Amino acid sequence: MTPKRKKKRRLYVVVPLALLVLLIGAAMAVYFWQIRLQKPVEIDMSGHRHGMDATAAAAGAHYHAPAGQSVSCDSLVAGETSGPTRTFELTASRKTLKLDSGKTVEAWTFNGSSPGPELRVKEGDRVVVTLRNRDIADGVTLHWHGIKVPCSQDGVAGVTQDAVLPGEEFTYEFVAGEPGTYWYHSHQMSSVQAKKGLMGSLIVEPKAESGTIAADAEASAFYQRLDSSLLLNGSARGFNVPAKGGEEVRLRITNADNETMKFSVDGASFQVVAMDGHDLHEPGWLEGAIVAVGAGQRYDLLIRLPEAGKAVVRSPSADDPAITLGSGPEPERAEGGVPFSFLDYGTPLPEDPEREAKPDRRYELKLGQSLFVNTINGRSFHEIPPLTAKAGEKLLVAISNEGGGDHPFHIHGHTFRVLSKNGVPLRGSPVVLDTLLTHKGDVYEVLVNADNPGLWMMHCHNLGHASMGMSMMLNYEGLTTPYRVGTKSGNLPDL
Structure with a gap:
């Protein structure tokens, strides 16, 4: 048999087998995607x-x-509080946003922006938020991530309420409990609506300074991914925190993306003072540590600026937006830092x-x-x-x-x-x-x-x-x- 005939014979065998493998793979993919997309009726x-x-x-x-x-979830409502009432209005709508990178994205927004407005309240306040839906066809909700709200106020479509359809509204009411860094997002079609931009920051400040970590300045760093662009407080460029040498800055980091983010603090020592809104006991000072913040998590860092120079908080990718604290010479970028671990951090x-x-x-x-x-x-x-x-x-x-x-x-x-x-x-x-x-x-x-x-x-x-x-x-x-x-x-x- 000539080499040409042998080659043809191999092709007669290999090509059908390859097609068979592709057909089986395609059939399995369709089967699993049907399972994935098979939504329950009720x-x-x-x-x-x-x-x-x-x-x-x-x-x-x-x-x-x-x-x-039995007790119905919607009968469980906010209790009494001596604190004042803080009222907010959030309107969900579609909007074309032009990012400071020059990119234009079709976003779903609260009050015309993504992230939506930062809601800042004090411990013990009664928080009343009216959600309106202008034009999000499938409806929206508000889930208060990390906040202990009554069952009726959790904002989960089909569990604690119906999704709020276009032209409708829903008013949430709860008492702000433990101080800390929290956030909110829609929990109707959450993987779609959060990615489109329906989210924002919620900060609960302590009603008294006693017993809290003192800082000379404070800033919120809200990370999200909007149409494949990683944004920091809505910006693709990052921001600067005005501070003087020797001062301490509390930085509230929220990871509203779906992937883990890793951060270094270049040019300064720092503490992890809170995780998910809850203070750590006697946290120690760190230098060169890499802090991994999972999707949905919040880390509060207390950063001590050097007497001369500035500090920079950034992720490993040079293209990601960074946070600059203070002014002065640029610090060297940390390489190969030790991962932060809470297993033995702080004291019992x-x-x-x-x-x-x-x-x-x-x-x-x-x-x-x-x-x-x-x-x-x-x-x-x-x-x-x-x-x-x-x-x-x-x-x-x-x-x-x-x-x-x-x-x-x-x-x-x-x-x-x-x-x-x-x-x-x-x-x-x-x-x-x-x-x-x-x-x-x-x-x-x-x-x-x-x-x-x-x-x-x-x-x-x-x-x-x-x-x-x-x-x-x-x-x-x-x-x-x-x-x-x-x-x-x-x-x-x-x-």
Whole structure:
């Protein structure tokens, strides 16, 4: 047989096999995307009781409400406070924005900008926010990320309210609790609407200076990605914080992107004074450390400027917008810094009964990931049985990242105490979070105090992962909701 005939014969074999592999791959891709895009018709997230969706109904049949009278989520409202009332209005609308980079983007905005206006209140204030929808066709909501609001005010379409459609409005009311750095975003089709720009910063200032970290100046750094552009407070260029040599600046960093961001502080020493709005106990001074902030997380840094020169806070990419503090010679860019770890940072509390608290219930959440589906314990979204609790209980939750990639896990309406990582107990300051950044192979144990009765979403705050299935519920026994998630109602919180 001639070489030419041998080559043709190989082609007769190889080409059909290659086509077969491509066809099988395409069929599998279509199958998984159909699963991914198959939205439930109607789900009652208070117990995964389903209507018009037999498959989902079978998945949710495990739930049994306790005996006795049930309580509706929308009956749980803000309590009394002696603080003043602060009122705000946010109007959601489409707008063409011209960035300071010269790029033009079609954005969804609050009050004509993205991010929307920073809402700044004091501890104990009654916060009243009226949301209006001008022209976002699928509806919008406001979720208060990290704030312990009553169940009815959590802003999750189909769980705590219906999405606010064009021409409609909804008024949120809650009492600002623990001081700290928080943020807000729409939780209707969250992976789409946050990416389009429906988000903003929320700062709760302490009502008294005593017991808080003193600083000479303060600034907020709100990072988001809008149409592939990384923006800092809406700018592609960054900003400058006026400060003098020797002064200390509190910098409130919010990562509203879907990916982990890493920061260096060049030219100055600094402390991590708060994480997710909660102060750390006796934080130490750091130099050259690299701080990783997961999607949805907030880190407050206290930066001590040198007597001569300035400091620069930036990410590894030279194209990302940076924060300059003070003036003077440019500091050298840090190379190969040591990653910041909260495992042994700061000091323990002199008395800490929660460290030895005994849980009432134990749960295990295994975060999985494939090319097309993201899972918790091998299931996706409404197929995942909810965690259940009674008011006053303590829940020990083991969270493991088995699928690879970064999964910043967020729990609505609650904070949690991080007890250990990979079997090693925390040795420094107590760490209280609402969003936990996990890397592949990480296993964390966290303690959740069931102190806010309601129906609460739990999900990866890479919102694309949440939309692909990594989203579930924490439900208090006896709690119900009149709202429904699904195509029938149009409420799709994690699309």
